[in-house]
Amino acid sequence: MNNAPAAITGIGLITPAGLGRTVNWTAVCAGRPTARPMEELKDAPVDFASMVPATFDANRLAGHRISRSYDRSTQFALVAAHAALNDAQLTANARANARVGVVIGTAFGGAQTYDDNHARLLAGGPPAVTARFLPKGLVNMVSGVLSIELGATGPNMVVSTACASGATAIGLGLGLLRSDACDVVVCGGTDAAVTPLHVAGFHKLRALSRARKHPPEHASRPFDVDHDGFVIAEGAAIIVLEKEKDAATRGVRPHAHLAGYGATADAHHVTAPHPQGVGAKAAIRLACQDAGIIADDVGHVNAHATSTPTGDAVEADVLADVTPNAAVTSTKGVTGHALGAAGAIEAAYTALALRSQTVPPVANLDQPCTNAHALDLVTHHARRMRFDVALSNSFGFGGHNAVLALTK
Incomplete structure (x- = not known):
């Protein structure tokens, strides 16, 4: 394969x-x-x-x-x-x-x-x-x-x-x-x-x-x-x-590499995510497996996090469990939620983060919600850091989960 x-x-x-x-x-x-x-x-x-x-x-x-x-x-x-x-x-x-x-x-x-x-x-x-x-x-x-x-x-x-x-x-x-x-x-x-x-x-x-x-x-x-x-x-x-x-x-230098892709379905509800994030966790693990990496190696995640209380809480729990070492952002604080374009926009930002070795902050994040306390959230200012692996998460109505694994 x-x-x-x-x-x-x-x-x-x-x-x-x-x-x-x-x-x-x-x-x-x-x-x-x-x-x-x-x-x-x-x-x-x-x-x-x-x-x-x-x-x-x-x-x-x-x-x-x-x-x-x-x-x-x-x-x-x-x-x-x-x-x-x-x-x-x-x-x-x-x-x-x-x-x-x-x-x-x-x-x-x-x-x-x-x-x-x-x-x-x-x-x-x-x-x-x-x-x-x-x-x-x-x-x-x-x-x-x-x-x-x-x-x-x-x-x-x-x-x-x-x-x-x-x-x-x-x-x-x-x-x-x-x-x-x-x-x-x-x-x-x-x-x-x-x-x-x-x-x-x-x-x-x-x-x-x-x-x-x-x-x-x-x-x-x-x-x-x-x-x-x-x-x-x-x-x-x-x-x-x-x-x-x-x-x-x-002779073209890539911005980054797309190394893996994971896709699953929650099979749970037409609009709400699975409360335990079962499908999201599986998609992350599949993307990492496809890329030949382990989740502990992930240095950065551009989260789907749309600013809805339920969705943010479930994803925060998922990330704390599966990618505990990652610096987490959601660029939707800047762009809003561009619906079917969001996953591509955030994949592009993730590639640029890898190339520049910089993680953008979560705009408007002043006090993390309860479920997000365990995350290494990037706030207020962009963070310069060294990392080789990043994920871009995207979740949709109908229980669609898509995760892209990118590397330098």
């Missing part, structure tokens, strides 16, 4: 923390929260979110007009993919001679396109629905558009495992390289579902923060005693995976 690690040679990030890898890394290491009130949500039960900066211009960043043809989530993914390929120094000519696969995770696909066309239908009947509705909104179009725009003719797929989607996509990308189905895999996650409908839905589940004790900017508080729900966000992260020998031949 081939358990070779993959080289992470390119990273593209479009998140509330900024546009691009360098800006993102600076923001998360500084612990700068991004949540803010939104005019578009003024009539929603929660009126704040973490949004991609208004300077995002898909047409300019992609080099041609794409905004009319593609949903916002697809625009994010496409711009991030171009950035990742540029970072990897993989030109169009180089890609033309390679077997390039695309695997993208998303929880909601063309959410804004569906919302817009439903409003059109209610206001003007069937004639008001646009001809672009389905080509923009279908969930598979996120990866389909990338293959068209990038000229990637290898395996092409979308995976949806709720908030684990981005991590699942990256794990599947590792499998495509190991099976020799591809030479390069463009993989990651994207979502743009900050709409009144989706906010109302998450509010009904009591999943969102109401900012009762703190202003919106400080509402995302992973592992903090005052956490009361997550802050909804949008964004995308795309990474380029290559075989180590191919990256070396091209």
Whole structure:
């Protein structure tokens, strides 16, 4: 069985923390929260979110007009993919001679396109629905558009495992390289579902923060005693995976290596995690086994920790039990929770943490909740430290667990 690690040679990030890898890394290491009130949500039960900066211009960043043809989530993914390929120094000519696969995770696909066309239908009947509705909104179009725009003719797929989607996509990308189905895999996650409908839905589940004790900017508080729900966000992260020998031949230094992937199901509840974290623990152990490491070797974990009391408590217990030596962060304190993109965004941050030997702090964490007292939480300031192994955890509604093991 081939358990070779993959080289992470390119990273593209479009998140509330900024546009691009360098800006993102600076923001998360500084612990700068991004949540803010939104005019578009003024009539929603929660009126704040973490949004991609208004300077995002898909047409300019992609080099041609794409905004009319593609949903916002697809625009994010496409711009991030171009950035990742540029970072990897993989030109169009180089890609033309390679077997390039695309695997993208998303929880909601063309959410804004569906919302817009439903409003059109209610206001003007069937004639008001646009001809672009389905080509923009279908969930598979996120990866389909990338293959068209990038000229990637290898395996092409979308995976949806709720908030684990981005991590699942990256794990599947590792499998495509190991099976020799591809030479390069463009993989990651994207979502743009900050709409009144989706906010109302998450509010009904009591999943969102109401900012009762703190202003919106400080509402995302992973592992903090005052956490009361997550802050909804949008964004995308795309990474380029290559075989180590191919990256070396091209003279490209990887940011880090993707060495293992573990995936399990809780088989417990549609929204709540297993109270003993059985599936999460199993996914961590599988990722470590796949990477050829033991959990005690893990020096850093980028936790899923969304700022919900139940989820944070279960994950804190899991980490204290399985990875007791790890310095723990959750970058959702900065970015909010970008749903299907979250796992990919955090995998990218984990790779950058390994490369820079720096762990970002948990923004807004002042006093750990009871279950988190046993963790080595990174707070207030980024921590410089030496470590060779890191994990990125992602857990989703439906009991989906996806864990990525990264090495230097």
